[in-house]
Amino acid sequence: MAGAVSAPPDDRTARPGPTRGTGAGRAAARIGMLLGKRVLMLAVLLAVVFAAVQLLPGDAASATSERGEGAAGVAARRHLLGLNRPLWERFQQWMTGLPTGDLGTSARGQKVTDLLAAPFPNTLLLGGAAFVLTMAAALVLGCWAAARPGGRLDRAIGLGSTATFALPEFIVAVGLLLVLSLWTGWLPAVTLTDGGGAPADWTMLVMPVLALAVPQTGWNTRIVRAALADQERTPHVAAAHLDGLPRRQVLLRHALPGALPTIAIGAATSTGMLLGGAVVVETLFNYPGIGTVLAGALADRDTPVIAGVVACAGAAVSLVLFLADLIRYRTLGDRS
Amino acid sequence: MDLNRRQLLCMSGGLGAAALLSGCGGGPGADSDGGGPDGPPRKGGTLRVGALGRASAITRDPHGTQGNESDYLIIALVHDTLTAPGRKDNTAGRLATSWQASEDLRTWRFRLAEGATFHDGTPVTAEDAVWSLRRLRNTPAGAARLPGIQAHRITAEGKDTVVLVSDRPNAELPLLTRLTTFVLKKDTPEKELAQAPGTGPFRLDRYRGGNARLVRNDHWHGGGIHLDAIEVTMFESPQAMANAMLAGQIDLASNAGAVAARTAAGRQDIQVLRRPNDMAMPIVMRAADGPFADPKVREAVKLIVDREAMVKQVLSGYGTVANDILGTGDPDYAKAVPQRHRDLARARRLLGEARFDLSRTYELITTEDIAGLAESATLFAAQAREAGLKIKVTKQESGTFYARTWLKGDLYTNYWGTNDSVVFFASKTMTTGAGQNEAGWSDPQFDAACAKVLGTADAARRRSALRALQQIEHDRSGYLLWGMADGIDLAARKVRNLPKLPGYGRVQLEHVWLAR
Numbered sequence: 001m002a003g004a005v006s007a008p009p010d011d012r013t014a015r016p017g018p019t020r021g022t023g024a025g026r027a028a029a030r031i032g033m034l035l036g037k038r039v040l041m042l043a044v045l046l047a048v049v050f051a052a053v054q055l056l057p058g059d060a061a062s063a064t065s066e067r068g069e070g071a072a073g074v075a076a077r078r079h080l081l082g083l084n085r086p087l088w089e090r091f092q093q094w095m096t097g098l099p100t101g102d103l104g105t106s107a108r109g110q111k112v113t114d115l116l117a118a119p120f121p122n123t124l125l126l127g128g129a130a131f132v133l134t135m136a137a138a139l140v141l142g143c144w145a146a147a148r149p150g151g152r153l154d155r156a157i158g159l160g161s162t163a164t165f166a167l168p169e170f171i172v173a174v175g176l177l178l179v180l181s182l183w184t185g186w187l188p189a190v191t192l193t194d195g196g197g198a199p200a201d202w203t204m205l206v207m208p209v210l211a212l213a214v215p216q217t218g219w220n221t222r223i224v225r226a227a228l229a230d231q232e233r234t235p236h237v238a239a240a241h242l243d244g245l246p247r248r249q250v251l252l253r254h255a256l257p258g259a260l261p262t263i264a265i266g267a268a269t270s271t272g273m274l275l276g277g278a279v280v281v282e283t284l285f286n287y288p289g290i291g292t293v294l295a296g297a298l299a300d301r302d303t304p305v306i307a308g309v310v311a312c313a314g315a316a317v318s319l320v321l322f323l324a325d326l327i328r329y330r331t332l333g334d335r336s
Numbered sequence: 337m338d339l340n341r342r343q344l345l346c347m348s349g350g351l352g353a354a355a356l357l358s359g360c361g362g363g364p365g366a367d368s369d370g371g372g373p374d375g376p377p378r379k380g381g382t383l384r385v386g387a388l389g390r391a392s393a394i395t396r397d398p399h400g401t402q403g404n405e406s407d408y409l410i411i412a413l414v415h416d417t418l419t420a421p422g423r424k425d426n427t428a429g430r431l432a433t434s435w436q437a438s439e440d441l442r443t444w445r446f447r448l449a450e451g452a453t454f455h456d457g458t459p460v461t462a463e464d465a466v467w468s469l470r471r472l473r474n475t476p477a478g479a480a481r482l483p484g485i486q487a488h489r490i491t492a493e494g495k496d497t498v499v500l501v502s503d504r505p506n507a508e509l510p511l512l513t514r515l516t517t518f519v520l521k522k523d524t525p526e527k528e529l530a531q532a533p534g535t536g537p538f539r540l541d542r543y544r545g546g547n548a549r550l551v552r553n554d555h556w557h558g559g560g561i562h563l564d565a566i567e568v569t570m571f572e573s574p575q576a577m578a579n580a581m582l583a584g585q586i587d588l589a590s591n592a593g594a595v596a597a598r599t600a601a602g603r604q605d606i607q608v609l610r611r612p613n614d615m616a617m618p619i620v621m622r623a624a625d626g627p628f629a630d631p632k633v634r635e636a637v638k639l640i641v642d643r644e645a646m647v648k649q650v651l652s653g654y655g656t657v658a659n660d661i662l663g664t665g666d667p668d669y670a671k672a673v674p675q676r677h678r679d680l681a682r683a684r685r686l687l688g689e690a691r692f693d694l695s696r697t698y699e700l701i702t703t704e705d706i707a708g709l710a711e712s713a714t715l716f717a718a719q720a721r722e723a724g725l726k727i728k729v730t731k732q733e734s735g736t737f738y739a740r741t742w743l744k745g746d747l748y749t750n751y752w753g754t755n756d757s758v759v760f761f762a763s764k765t766m767t768t769g770a771g772q773n774e775a776g777w778s779d780p781q782f783d784a785a786c787a788k789v790l791g792t793a794d795a796a797r798r799r800s801a802l803r804a805l806q807q808i809e810h811d812r813s814g815y816l817l818w819g820m821a822d823g824i825d826l827a828a829r830k831v832r833n834l835p836k837l838p839g840y841g842r843v844q845l846e847h848v849w850l851a852r
Binding site: 063065074106181182189190193195283286292293296 | 391394396476542546576577579580585733734735
């Protein structure tokens with residue numbers, strides 16, 4: 001373990017501080033670099049978003065214009081929205097507001113922070129719940145499969161996880177909707193909100209969470225299973241087996257810790273896919289999250305709103321990626 | 337675009353669900369008339385309404401561009417317009433109870449309802465209405481919303497009279513004050529527009545992210561409100577709204593569309609309400625120049641379309657055949673003009689006489705802005721092929737369409753949501769030089785007919801002028817109007833006295849009541 005090198009207690013006074021300072025400093029620098037990398041990537045992503053919206057046909061002034069506004073009216077609105085200024089200038093201006101929490105104004109004159117204030121926490125709740133469920137299920141299923149490699153259960157889980165990963169969210173969603181709501185009436189079909197803008201009832205979360213979690217569970221189960229298989233081949237796990245330790249103990253105490261960095265990376269990529277899937281799932285269940293905001297903003301070519309959604313979602317994904325980096329770093333040290 | 341594919345996937349998923357659910361449920365014939373008030377209205381209860389809207393397009397400004405039906409619904413329940421769409425005449429009173437024109441039909445005086453107050457108790461004055469109308473006129477789309485009326489020619493006369501002076505005689509001016517003339521308090525700051533007290537039948541209780549709860553305004557000048565409250569939920573997709581209806585989470589799905597109606601047709605607990613003349617989807621042929629400039633060619637094209645098949649396939653039967661005259665919901669719509677039917681022999685003859693080049697392929701430009709529009713273009717192209725006219729359908733993204741094709745193209749589809757006035761279309765889209773003359777049509781006889789209608793005060797004489805106008809429109813205009821789509825609402829059995837008017841009339845929920 002690098003960075004956390006600690007001297008024996010009796011040496012504490014004798015050893016000069018700088019050694020520890022250097023170790024901690026190196027770790028801090030390394031973590032800072034990882035964080036910087038994620039922040040930089042987010043900034044690049046936002047620049048790409050600005051450029052990509054620019055490449056779409058039409059712009060916000062024409063997409064949100066009212067019939068009868070006329071070319072002059074649209075031109076005036078284009079000027080008002082600042083769309084006649086160079087892309088780089090608009091990006092720069094938007095980015096300067098970002099650290100202060102100012103995400104700009106939508107093409108229809110609403111503050112982007114207001115547009116996202118209620119939906120973003122809802123998406124975090126949905127994505128977070130789906131993420132926890134996915135990871136818990138993937139770890140259990142992956143370990144279960146790895147316990148008897150090549151066994152009947154292993155093959156069944158392998159097959160099942162591949163199949164579910166191949167299912168698009170909307171197929172899962174429509175299936176759930178039919179079975180759990182419209183045929184049986186067990187769960188509400190769509191999400192309605194309370195006065196605070198959050199889902200009115202927890203049962204409304206069940207289907208959206210499942211629709212997102214099922215395909216991702218397939219993906220993560222495969223990763224957990226593969227990472228454990230890799231660990232089985234390492235000398236220390238082989239040694240543990242030779243020592244005659246129980247399978248379960250070897251799996252959980254010796255193989256799993258080494259597999260964590262790989263699993264963490266898989267989980268981190270899942271975050272992105274969960275948020276991507278949210279666009280479809282939220283629309284289908286009328287879940288009031290940022291996915292629905294994004295879908296509409298794209299149709300409106302509403303760059304500040306799109307960038308605002310990307311910034312929020314990107315920050316969440318970056319945070320998870322950063323945590324995955326930390327896990328890798330903790331496990332593998334500077335070899336990472 | 338990826339989004340569209342995804343939306344399409346969502347939709348097909350929804351469709352799949354719908355088909356599975358309805359099985360082979362009956363067609364439009366199975367619908368009930370519902371909605372009629374049977375027995376004395378019952379007071380109380382909360383109506384849960386679903387309306388379409390997108391989170392990104394939310395607008396709270398009553399004079400803004402309301403892209404969302406949900407926003408418009410909320411605004412129209414909280415705020416009153418001067419006048420509103422009506423049943424017998426197409427203009428009914430709202431905040432203004434009566435109106436009168438001067439001899440020359442240029443100056444119109446609107447008298448405000450006696451005792452009308454804002455939700456905070458302040459009486460409504462003409463000053464408030466003038467301020468609101470001027471604000472509306474000064475929005476970017478103001479010239480299209482109040483055409484011919486300059487902002488400074490909107491004035492107050494005493495406490496309760498608003499005076500509008502038009503640049504030209506306009507016998508139909510009150511039509512213009514129906515949809516967006518929401519009255520707010522004078523000098524309402526921009527920041528407080530969303531929460532500003534209105535004069536409407538319901539007060540805003542709470543609002544969040546496109547969804548709102550509204551409670552009854554016991555002091556409404558119109559009276560007769562039975563509901564305690566209305567809860568509006570915004571739905572991103574019609575499929576989700578239909579599912580909420582099927583699962584009993586809402587009592588009314590406003591403007592749910594034909595697919596949802598088919599889904600619900602087999603359900604005993606849901607009424608399917610059809611509001612005729614809701615949406616026009618005409619095919620526009622450029623009359624000014626290009627291949628369709630010859631009136632014979634345009635008539636031939638109008639004879640090629642199989643109107644019954646269009647209504648049946650594009651609208652799933654939820655609509656009616658039309659006769660190339662726009663404004664089909666007008667009480668004075670010319671039903672006497674003989675219905676044009678498919679006549680391929682005559683169409684070929686006309687094309688021959690006009691020496692129309694049948695060896696070329698013509699491009700029909702369409703968008704996917706509303707359900708069925710692109711399908712109408714595709715089906716029409718297939719029908720045209722049977723007459724030897726080759727048409728290729730090109731889909732354009734909405735923004736591109738309005739920038740490049742609208743008002744300019746040779747052949748394109750379009751849609752209009754307010755269809756209860758013949759004059760509205762005539763003056764706005766067909767007279768020479770009109771701002772939205774979509775076909776570039778110019779016909780001196782038609783212009784004269786339109787001026788006559790707008791300049792005639794006598795009702796009977798105006799009606800006969802209107803008939804002449806419609807005949808010319810039927811014969812020569814650049815519009816092929818094959819049919820009219822119904823507006824379709826789904827409602828629970830207990831909901832009574834639902835809106836019957838097309839278009840924006842769908843928001844008139846103030847007299848709805850809930851049976852036990």
